[in-house]
Amino acid sequence: MKSEFLRFVIKKFLIMVLTVFLISLAVFYIITLPPGDFLTNYVGQLQAAGESVSQETIDKLKAVYGLDQPFIVQYWKWVTNIVFHGDFGYSFLWKMPVTSVIQAYIVPTIVLSLVTMLFTYLISIPIGIYSAVHQYSLGDYLFTSIGFIGMAVPNFLLGIILMFIAFKLTGDTMLGFFSAKYQTAPWSLEKFIDLLKHCIIPILVIGLMNTCGLMRTMRSQMLDELSKNYTLAARAKGLKMRVIRYKYCVRAAINPIAASIGWSLVNIFTGTTIVAIVLNLPSMGRVMYDALLDQDMYLAGSWLFLMAIMTVIGTFLSDILLAWLDPRARKEYIQG
Amino acid sequence: MLFQKKNEQKRYSLPDNVLLKAEDLRVNIKIDGAVLNAVRGIDLELKSCETLGLVGESGCGKSVTSKEVIGINPSNCSSTGSILFKRKDGTVLNLLELERDGAEYRAIRGNEIAMIFQEPMTAFSPLYTIGNQMSEIILIHHPEATKKDAKEKIIEMMKLVGIANPEIRFDQYPHEFSGGMLQRALIAMMLSNEPDLLIADEPTTALDVTIQAQILDLMKRLQSELGMSILFITHDLGIVASMCQRVAVMYLGEIVEFGSVRQIFHNPKHPYTGNLLRSLPRIDSDREEKLYAIKGVVPVPVDLPEACGFHERCEQCMEGICDKRFPPVIEVEPGHFVRCALYGKSEG
Ligand SMILES: Nc1ncnc2c1ncn2[C@@H]1O[C@H](COP(=O)(O)OP(=O)(O)OP(=O)(O)O)[C@@H](O)[C@H]1O
Numbered sequence: 001m002k003s004e005f006l007r008f009v010i011k012k013f014l015i016m017v018l019t020v021f022l023i024s025l026a027v028f029y030i031i032t033l034p035p036g037d038f039l040t041n042y043v044g045q046l047q048a049a050g051e052s053v054s055q056e057t058i059d060k061l062k063a064v065y066g067l068d069q070p071f072i073v074q075y076w077k078w079v080t081n082i083v084f085h086g087d088f089g090y091s092f093l094w095k096m097p098v099t100s101v102i103q104a105y106i107v108p109t110i111v112l113s114l115v116t117m118l119f120t121y122l123i124s125i126p127i128g129i130y131s132a133v134h135q136y137s138l139g140d141y142l143f144t145s146i147g148f149i150g151m152a153v154p155n156f157l158l159g160i161i162l163m164f165i166a167f168k169l170t171g172d173t174m175l176g177f178f179s180a181k182y183q184t185a186p187w188s189l190e191k192f193i194d195l196l197k198h199c200i201i202p203i204l205v206i207g208l209m210n211t212c213g214l215m216r217t218m219r220s221q222m223l224d225e226l227s228k229n230y231t232l233a234a235r236a237k238g239l240k241m242r243v244i245r246y247k248y249c250v251r252a253a254i255n256p257i258a259a260s261i262g263w264s265l266v267n268i269f270t271g272t273t274i275v276a277i278v279l280n281l282p283s284m285g286r287v288m289y290d291a292l293l294d295q296d297m298y299l300a301g302s303w304l305f306l307m308a309i310m311t312v313i314g315t316f317l318s319d320i321l322l323a324w325l326d327p328r329a330r331k332e333y334i335q336g
Numbered sequence: 337m338l339f340q341k342k343n344e345q346k347r348y349s350l351p352d353n354v355l356l357k358a359e360d361l362r363v364n365i366k367i368d369g370a371v372l373n374a375v376r377g378i379d380l381e382l383k384s385c386e387t388l389g390l391v392g393e394s395g396c397g398k399s400v401t402s403k404e405v406i407g408i409n410p411s412n413c414s415s416t417g418s419i420l421f422k423r424k425d426g427t428v429l430n431l432l433e434l435e436r437d438g439a440e441y442r443a444i445r446g447n448e449i450a451m452i453f454q455e456p457m458t459a460f461s462p463l464y465t466i467g468n469q470m471s472e473i474i475l476i477h478h479p480e481a482t483k484k485d486a487k488e489k490i491i492e493m494m495k496l497v498g499i500a501n502p503e504i505r506f507d508q509y510p511h512e513f514s515g516g517m518l519q520r521a522l523i524a525m526m527l528s529n530e531p532d533l534l535i536a537d538e539p540t541t542a543l544d545v546t547i548q549a550q551i552l553d554l555m556k557r558l559q560s561e562l563g564m565s566i567l568f569i570t571h572d573l574g575i576v577a578s579m580c581q582r583v584a585v586m587y588l589g590e591i592v593e594f595g596s597v598r599q600i601f602h603n604p605k606h607p608y609t610g611n612l613l614r615s616l617p618r619i620d621s622d623r624e625e626k627l628y629a630i631k632g633v634v635p636v637p638v639d640l641p642e643a644c645g646f647h648e649r650c651e652q653c654m655e656g657i658c659d660k661r662f663p664p665v666i667e668v669e670p671g672h673f674v675r676c677a678l679y680g681k682s683e684g
């Protein structure tokens with residue numbers, strides 16, 4: 001069983017690597033899609049705006065990215081630059097390496113996404129369990145109502161309401177990731193706390209809908225499990241209700257949710273875009289949006305590539321998690 | 337009741353050879369504001385080491401009755417009457433007085449009363465190994481036992497019920513077992529604490545005929561080896577004839593006839609029992625003879641009138657009598673009881 005599982009993991013991993021390779025080809029194709037090379041476009045744009053670009057800069061960029069060479073060579077340069085130098089290319093919009101753009105925005109985005117996810121799961125799963133175990137109780141009705149309202153309110157509206165409340169209470173709309181004084185400060189504990197504070201509204205806005213949805217899912221999954229025959233058999237052998245609930249029912253009810261963690265991570269990553277725009281957050285989603293509008297292809301391509309990799313990794317994690325949690329899925333996966 | 341102290345609790349007693357006695361047991365189920373009278377005042381008596389058959393059509397309340405004995409009906413069920421049970425130490429309890437999932441009831445379940453189910457495939461959780469789930473029954477009732485002790489005992493039980501390669505089977509998951517093997521595993525688990533009472537709720541209905549016969553043989557063998565009473569629920573009268581000493585025929589939440597297998601099969605008194613027997617396929621019968629089907633369907637037990645529960649379907653229904661009052665229970669011969677107005681009319 002153990003070695004079979006390992007083989008399964010390795011197989012999935014190899015498939016993942018292959019997928020990433022194919023995606024990188026597609027992404028690079030998209031990057032080179034616009035007619036002419038970017039450099040020419042870029043220089044043309046700059047010159048049209050009356051600025052001058054030194055020939056030295058142009059030559060340097062050309063050599064580094066292999067811009068005057070065939071697709072496959074360019075691709076090879078692009079990949080090796082990423083893999084060996086962590087260099088994702090140059091953002092012509094930001095006038096700095098893509099890596100710097102990503103670094104400046106990806107940390108807050110990842111913090112926001114992870115904390116949102118944590119928040120979503122930590123709240124929805126216990127409430128879902130509580131609601132199911134105390135079905136039709138006052139608490140169940142209360143949470144169910146909140147859940148419906150939460151799913152019905154559009155999240156941009158919620159964002160505006162919360163910003164208004166925050167402004168009334170603190171005199172700050174909590175826009176952006178940082179207060180003015182930490183905007184450019186180096187990382188410190190205070191800056192991190194400031195970031196978390198500014199994350200509250202985005203988390204509520206991004207997380208509420210997911211939380212309410214997950215709460216309903218967890219409740220119905222749990223009710224389903226509680227009414228299954230194995231709970232009768234477990235009671236008939238003298239097992240405590242508490243053990244039946246947590247050892248058997250919760251574990252079974254959580255399975256599909258746990259297996260979707262990988263995918264929800266990606267969802268939250270992309271789902272932040274609209275909210276980021278409303279809340280004026282310079283998160284990666286927002287940066288991507290601007291990059292696409294301005295045809296900043298290296299930045300857009302890199303972002304697309306990162307998202308695709310995240311999706312593939314998320315799927316990989318979900319598959320492994322599901323196979324690990326559910327012996328039946330394990331059997332199917334491993335044999336099929 | 338409320339002000340009674342524990343040591344003032346009513347003392348119950350049962351005759352020497354009686355293990356379980358239910359009196360006027362009623363179970364009501366609340367659903368969507370309506371109340372379903374699933375069990376409507378039944379009396380049952382189970383002797384030590386006997387197998388009592390509980391037969392009747394689908395929906396007559398067999399499962400609700402049996403689950404009430406072991407206390408695992410859902411929380412929308414409420415019950416009245418009494419179920420007296422003699423514990424291993426000889427004390428007699430009224431099971432209905434125990435808290436449903438309280439410590440006292442749990443100590444009895446799986447230890448003194450055990451139960452096996454119709455669908456062995458769903459009686460185990462798919463997420464844990466069979467060994468893990470089977471061991472629990474040892475670990476719950478013997479806090480001093482280690483996991484290793486439990487495993488040893490379970491493997492011994494698996495051998496007893498004829499599961500080959502128990503050491504390998506122990507670490508397998510339910511989906512790696514066939515239905516028949518799972519039923520064996522369930523039986524092995526439920527009997528590992530040598531309970532005095534085994535409730536078997538249609539344990540072979542979901543299995544192939546050949547496997548059915550094997551499981552029935554196994555149960556008979558284990559009963560004689562371990563010495564226990566079995567409450568055998570089925571709608572298959574053929575199985576009753578081969579397994580049971582006494583039979584209770586249930587209809588619409590009531591026991592309409594009760595007696596020894598001989599009495600019920602050779603001298604059925606209640607029209608419903610007669611119909612059930614006529615609907616039984618007989619190997620020795622003429623092929624041309626059509627199987628008898630009882631007309632109509634079992635009514636839903638909600639707001640039932642004060643009448644014989646069978647009167648709408650009964651061919652011998654007497655207007656003005658059967659549909660006007662509950663027929664009394666009459667002992668037509670020693671140990672043979674019938675609830676039908678055809679008998680003992682003089683009383684009315
Ligand atoms: N949990 C429940 N909720 C609502 N109604 C129920 C519930 N359990 C049983 N009933 C009803 O109670 C009645 C008796 O059901 P029960 O399961 O005891 O029948 P049964 O004799 O075991 O039938 P079968 O042969 O189909 O197993 C039926 O009318 C059934 O619909």
Ligand code: SF4
Pocket residue numbers: 606607608644645646647648650651652653654658663675676677678
């Ligand atoms: S009491 Fe009347 S209706 Fe009921 S079974 Fe007997 S004869 Fe039939």
Ligand SMILES: [Mg+2]
Pocket residue numbers: 398399400537
């Ligand atoms: Mg049943």
